[in-house]
Structures are given as C-alpha cells and as structure tokens.
Amino acid sequence: MSPEDVVPNERLRDAMLRNRLTPTDLAEVAGVDPKTAERWITQDRIPYPRYRHALADRLGESQSYLWPQVVSTGRAAEASQSELVQLYPRRSMVPIDLWKRLLTGASKQISILVYAGLFLPEQHPRLVEILTERTRAGATLKILVGDPASVGVATRGADEGIGDAIPAKINNVLAWYEKLRGVERATVALHSTTLYNSIYRFDDEMLVNTHVYGNPAAHAPTLHLRRLSGGDLFDLYVESFDRVWSKAKPLWQITEDPADRG
Structure with missing residues (x-):
C-alpha cells in the first residue's frame, strides 16, 4: 500500500478527541497493543467485531458511524x-x-x-x-x-x-x-x-x-x-x-x- 492509499479514520479520531482519549487509551479498552490501535486511526484498519462494541460504547458512538463499511445494506436496514x-x-x-x-x-x-x-x-x-x-x-x-x-x-x-x-x-x-x-x-x-x-x-x-x-x-x-x-x-x-x-x-x-x- 502506497502512502497515497492510506486514509485515516477521521470519525474515530474526532470521537477520541471529544472524549479526550489517546491511542493508548483505546488499546487498553480493547486489550490490544497500542500500535494496533494507532493503525485503526491512521490507516483506517477495522477492529475485529469483539473489539468494536467495546470501543463504540466507550466513545459514545455507534459502530455504523465509526466504521460504516462493516455494516451491510440489509443489516443496516433491519437495524x-x-x-x-x-x-x-x-x-x-x-x-x-x-x-x-x-x-x-x-x-x-x-x-x-x-x-x-x-x-x-x-x-x-x-x-x-x-x-x-x-x-x-x-x-x-x-x-x-x-x-x-x-x-x-x-x-x-x-x-x-x-x-x-x-x-x-x-x-x-x-x-x-x-x-x-x-x-x-x-x-x-x-x-x-x-x-x-x-x-x-x-x-x-x-x-x-x-x-x-x-x-x-x-x-x-x-x-x-x-x-x-x-x-x-x-x-x-x-x-x-x-x-x-x-x-x-x-x-x-x-x-x-x-x-x-x-
């Protein structure tokens, strides 16, 4: 992946700033390495499902807002x-x-x-x-x-x-x-x-x-x-x-x- 292809997750970054959290804080919430949390932000990597719920709850946002690409059209309609x-x-x-x-x-x-x-x-x-x-x-x-x-x-x-x-x-x-x-x-x-x-x-x-x-x-x-x-x-x-x-x-x-x- 070239540097031009790397797109940060601005929604996740903004939610962190509003909640005064750091990548290390996110890592502690999910129980992962801080480098992994950093990639969620800077490279828009998508956390595993078992992490997304805890992160969304801590940030006070929905998973569909933080990671809209993970919700299928059918599931989003039902929800x-x-x-x-x-x-x-x-x-x-x-x-x-x-x-x-x-x-x-x-x-x-x-x-x-x-x-x-x-x-x-x-x-x-x-x-x-x-x-x-x-x-x-x-x-x-x-x-x-x-x-x-x-x-x-x-x-x-x-x-x-x-x-x-x-x-x-x-x-x-x-x-x-x-x-x-x-x-x-x-x-x-x-x-x-x-x-x-x-x-x-x-x-x-x-x-x-x-x-x-x-x-x-x-x-x-x-x-x-x-x-x-x-x-x-x-x-x-x-x-x-x-x-x-x-x-x-x-x-x-x-x-x-x-x-x-x-």
Missing part, C-alpha cells in the same frame, strides 16, 4: 427499523410520562431543535430547573430556536394560517430559556433554517416530530427512536441537528465546567 420504538400519529399523543422520563434521565446530552416548542415549558413548569439539574449532572444542553425575524419562521406562520403567532411564541419561550444563561454546559441559539422535523434528543433516545404542510406540529406524527449499533436512522437526525447547529447564532456561549479542563 434502522428496530431503532423505531413507537410511532405516534400526533405529537400530542406522546405520553407526558415519556417526556418526563427522557428529560430527567439524560446524563450526557440534551439537544432540542424547534421553531418555538413552547409546549415544553407549558407542559413541564419545572423544565428549566430539570435542564439545569441535568447539566450539573454532566449533560451538555443545546437548544436551537427559530429566529423570530427569519423567513423560515414567517413562512411557517403563513402556511399554518396563524400569521405572527410563531414569533410571539418564540419570544415567550426565549423568556423561559433566559434563565439558563450562565448555566455550565448550556446554550441557546437561533437558527434560520427551514425545518422539516423538530428534534428532541436525550442521550441515545430521540423524539422526531415531523412537520406536515398546513398543520401545527402538535397534530403531526412523532417518532420515538432509540439508537442501535448498526442502525443509521437515529444518526441521520443527529447529523441533521449538527448541520443546523453549525450555522446557528448562539445567544450565549456554552460555559465550560472547570472540572472538565485538562
């Missing part, structure tokens, strides 16, 4: 179907107890992508308190709200026949989230994208509220997903959230926990 826990015909049919379990149980990350999502604080009066508790327990909180002055928000209001109601809802929900300012590992940002789905992620579970033209989000179907190794449906929505996040304008920056440094 993705299994990631669908429940389909609710309307978001309003999602049990309040499920929302509560997901909100209070997240320990790593909570990611929310909406235009307004005012129903959340209305449905859970302790929402800000719960989110603050989760960040203190170590979770990273990212909330994406529609820019009330954006074309996307105006179009959504026109499509639903409710005029300027959505910007008003956004301003109301931002008043709630203002209480999160200064909370470690928490930020709220404004986006100007056209939303095809609202996304609510809680660690490795997610609620995806589809958007239907001319109908409010509460009346549209909602998917309850749970990430599985080998599936790609959950990760599809994670990537969608990340793309919107990369273009958003934070109202304030995430505050780093001093204990996380070094």
